Amino acid sequence: DSGVTQTPKHLITATGQRVTLRCSPRSGDLSVYWYQQSLDQGLQFLIQYYNGEERAKGNILERFSAQQFPDLHSELNLSSLELGDSALYFCASSKGQGLVTEAFFGQGTRLTVV
Amino acid sequence: AQSVAQPEDQVNVAEGNPLTVKCTYSVSGNPYLFWYVQYPNRGLQFLLKYITGDNLVKGSYGFEAEFNKSQTSFHLKKPSALVSDSALYFCAVRENTGFQKLVFGTGTRLLVSP
Numbered sequence: 277d278s279g280v281t282q283t284p285k286h287l288i289t290a291t292g293q294r295v296t297l298r299c300s301p302r303s304g305d306l307s308v309y310w311y312q313q314s315l316d317q318g319l320q321f322l323i324q325y326y327n328g329e330e331r332a333k334g335n336i337l338e339r340f341s342a343q344q345f346p347d348l349h350s351e352l353n354l355s356s357l358e359l360g361d362s363a364l365y366f367c368a369s370s371k372g373q374g375l376v377t378e379a380f381f382g383q384g385t386r387l388t389v390v
Numbered sequence: 391a392q393s394v395a396q397p398e399d400q401v402n403v404a405e406g407n408p409l410t411v412k413c414t415y416s417v418s419g420n421p422y423l424f425w426y427v428q429y430p431n432r433g434l435q436f437l438l439k440y441i442t443g444d445n446l447v448k449g450s451y452g453f454e455a456e457f458n459k460s461q462t463s464f465h466l467k468k469p470s471a472l473v474s475d476s477a478l479y480f481c482a483v484r485e486n487t488g489f490q491k492l493v494f495g496t497g498t499r500l501l502v503s504p
Contacts, residue, residue, distance in 0.1 A: 278433060309491065319434075319480060319494040332491045366433055368492075378424055379492055381433035 282382035294355040301369030308350040314363040396495035411466040413481030422484040423464045
């Protein structure tokens with residue numbers, strides 16, 4: 277158990293809908309990262325937050341947004357869902373944002389868009 | 391931009407034989423390299439990291455990795471493979487500019503046969 281909690285574990289929804297994925301980082305971790313893992317594109321970095329502030333953006337679509345709350349949990353919002361958004365979404369956390377810190381991953385949310 | 395490459399989609403090895411999963415990196419400045427493993431339906435688990443110092447890094451589950459600066463490689467190794475090592479392995483590099491997000495390779499599936 278990495279200490280990173282993601283809910284829900286599975287989500288099935290229809291095209292055009294909006295969903296929210298939730299992540300609770302490990303106790304004491306200030307950085308939260310979101311990744312998307314799909315069969316054809318591997319593990320893609322979406323976005324990073326540090327202590328409530330957005331720090332880095334990767335290949336995140338405009339239909340997607342995220343935030344980190346004062347209690348450090350984070351939510352990833354996916355809207356106007358398309359079939360191609362079906363993937364495994366991972367959250368990871370680390371103590372800081374420094375070079376030497378490894379990130380710890382949650383078990384992921386499997387999103388299926390039908 | 392920093393990147394890692396995993397040239398093999400899949401590596402097959404017999405149980406008891408040594409295994410190597412390859413990773414090469416491209417960074418400006420000092421590299422900060424990581425290996426993660428992903429078991430089916432699980433999140434990524436941290437195995438080991440290279441920051442500085444000895445070129446041979448020891449990690450979890452008997453794995454080790456050899457850092458080679460001249461060849462810009464960071465290959466994952468294990469002297470004697472187990473069937474339970476079968477999983478997806480990811481090499482990653484932490485960017486040493488900006489907010490130092492982790493950038494992952496495309497992953498290598500390791501299949502250990504009995």
